[in-house]
Amino acid sequence: MDAMEKAKNIITSGKVVRAVLWIAGALVVVAIAVVLWSVLRGRSAGDAGTADFVTETIAPVDNKTTVIDVVAGDTLSKILSANGVGGKDINSIAGVLKSKAGITGLRADKDKIEIVRDGGPDTPITKIVVLPGPWRRVELTCDDAGVWNCNAIDIERDTRLVYRQGEILDGDSFYLAGMRANIPAGILADVYDLLAFEMDFERDVRAGQKFSVLYEENYHDNVHVDNGAVSVVSFDALRGNVKMYRFKKSDKTVGYYDPNGNGAIKSLKRTPINNAKVTSSFSTRRKHPVLGFTRAHKGVDFRAPTGTPIPSAGAGRVVARGYNRGHGNFVRIRHNGSFETLYAHMSKFAKNVKVGTTVKQGQIIGYSGSTGLSTGPHLHYEIIKDGKHVNPMTVKLPAINNLDAENKKKFLEYRATLDKAIEDLENNPKGFIQL
Numbered sequence: 123m124d125a126m127e128k129a130k131n132i133i134t135s136g137k138v139v140r141a142v143l144w145i146a147g148a149l150v151v152v153a154i155a156v157v158l159w160s161v162l163r164g165r166s167a168g169d170a171g172t173a174d175f176v177t178e179t180i181a182p183v184d185n186k187t188t189v190i191d192v193v194a195g196d197t198l199s200k201i202l203s204a205n206g207v208g209g210k211d212i213n214s215i216a217g218v219l220k221s222k223a224g225i226t227g228l229r230a231d232k233d234k235i236e237i238v239r240d241g242g243p244d245t246p247i248t249k250i251v252v253l254p255g256p257w258r259r260v261e262l263t264c265d266d267a268g269v270w271n272c273n274a275i276d277i278e279r280d281t282r283l284v285y286r287q288g289e290i291l292d293g294d295s296f297y298l299a300g301m302r303a304n305i306p307a308g309i310l311a312d313v314y315d316l317l318a319f320e321m322d323f324e325r326d327v328r329a330g331q332k333f334s335v336l337y338e339e340n341y342h343d344n345v346h347v348d349n350g351a352v353s354v355v356s357f358d359a360l361r362g363n364v365k366m367y368r369f370k371k372s373d374k375t376v377g378y379y380d381p382n383g384n385g386a387i388k389s390l391k392r393t394p395i396n397n398a399k400v401t402s403s404f405s406t407r408r409k410h411p412v413l414g415f416t417r418a419h420k421g422v423d424f425r426a427p428t429g430t431p432i433p434s435a436g437a438g439r440v441v442a443r444g445y446n447r448g449h450g451n452f453v454r455i456r457h458n459g460s461f462e463t464l465y466a467h468m469s470k471f472a473k474n475v476k477v478g479t480t481v482k483q484g485q486i487i488g489y490s491g492s493t494g495l496s497t498g499p500h501l502h503y504e505i506i507k508d509g510k511h512v513n514p515m516t517v518k519l520p521a522i523n524n525l526d527a528e529n530k531k532k533f534l535e536y537r538a539t540l541d542k543a544i545e546d547l548e549n550n551p552k553g554f555i556q557l
């Protein structure tokens with residue numbers, strides 16, 4: 123069969139014709155919808171899309187599809203039964219989701235569910251789709267024998283590196299300066315988290331200081347969907363430039379490193395609660411606000427409205443959880459090496475955090491309050507090194523995740539490519555680097 127004949131066969135094959143007709147039909151429907159939408163909005167189709175970024179759901183939405191945002195208190199069973207799915211089917215769906223897609227529960231404010239009825243509203247369900255974030259669709263269909271099948275699809279994403287630079291102005295906070303520099307709030311929170319290992323935002327930040335961030339933006343079909351990781355962060359702090367690079371080791375673990383390849387993530391955080399303002403510093407002598415007489419303040423106080431979640435400053439094991447007159451409700455955690463941390467004046471403890479519980483860095487251990495000797499809601503935070511109280515803001519903290527010789531060599535090569543990317547984007551601030 124020659125090429126010409128082959129082409130003819132393909133063109134006349136009924137399957138292809140049907141597919142072409144279907145696509146053409148779909149395009150016509152989309153075109154009509156766009157025109158109608160433009161007319162209703164009172165503007166031409168050409169001037170749409172002036173916003174820098176439009177965040178859209180990837181899933182098609184039409185009158186056959188109901189999209190449900192998972193909120194606090196929702197369960198798969200609650201959502202499905204509200205949409206007319208029977209108990210036996212719900213159990214079968216939960217089973218296949220777990221065994222085939224590794225999904226054991228729904229996450230509030232993250233996951234979505236689509237209920238698809240091909241025949242339109244009030245007809246039987248043809249498909250249920252679980253969307254754990256924007257990059258995966260888990261489609262569930264029921265076959266004629268009543269068995270639910272599961273098909274997980276990864277959504278194609280393209281990732282771009284973008285670069286933003288900012289400067290602290292008089293009377294500014296890092297947060298305000300970051301927003302002004304067009305850095306998204308989520309990225310800013312990550313940056314703060316990283317810098318907090320090296321910087322004391324109370325004392326190290328001054329007007330005139332410059333900072334920059336290289337981070338990932340994720341796109342699907344040229345639409346900005348969400349942001350990825352922070353690749354490089356740099357801040358000209360009072361004590362010198364603080365710079366961190368994200369790097370994946372050969373064992374696939376990801377960490378942040380200083381320009382020389384030393385681990386930038388420390389075993390403990392100086393400020394457990396992000397962005398919390400210091401209201402009272404560590405000192406060996408101060409007038410106690412409640413007791414009135416002078417005594418040492420063995421920790422740092424951070425402003426925190428009642429109920430603010432308190433994360434553990436580092437990985438470790440809970441060695442005390444209780445109440446005393448001074449600290450009120452407190453938790454003490456023993457970390458690797460010689461460090462312990464203590465968190466006082468809590469309004470309540472986190473469920474499942476008891477004496478003996480192993481906690482991760484960042485895991486919520488309780489909620490701020492004003493129990494014990496306290497004049498108002500705040501977190502009183504102590505670091506104890508070898509049994510002695512030390513100043514959390516200045517104590518030298520051990521790095522975790524250091525690099526061996528082989529990984530360090532790779533890191534330095536990778537760092538050079540990131541530095542080159544920054545150099546390119548400094549000359550082209552609106553540009554991006556396609557990954």
Ligand SMILES: [Zn+2]
Pocket residue numbers: 402419421422423501502503
């Ligand atoms: Zn205190």
